[in-house]
Amino acid sequence: MVVTTYSAEETLEFGAKLAGRITAGDNLFLSGELGAGKTTMLQGLGRGLGIEGNIISPTFQLVRKYYLKDGREFAHIDLYRLDTVEDILRIGWRDITESSRIVAVEWADKAKEIWPDKGQSSQGKSYIINMSVAGKKTRKIELTELL
16 A cells, blocks of 8 residues: 655544554554654554554654553554664564564664564564655655565
């Protein structure tokens, strides 16, 4: 699926709609240049999941966890500041991505070689979301289920 959004609000709306497809155990692997809208899309996803307050990119914290009203957990990982697979594994990568949590990973291309096998976490599906800048406020979002 390829979607073009023409404003930050449309990117938020896309994320909110995506929340309806996501279930416990699913992984979202996001990639795209700085300013492509990864965090904005995840803020919309958070809205759609019912998270109160803002989703903040965990650039320095690396992992932020949010708890949903229905008992599910959402983990948001930012790999921007990590350089090696060993660094990524040290943050608890396997425990986080192979669980019943909903997981979103920004800069996921840095961990491509350790994504769950065959697109399946131990609990759910994995999706690749490539985002790119297509104009001042325009973003191209490509969503693919990892098979």
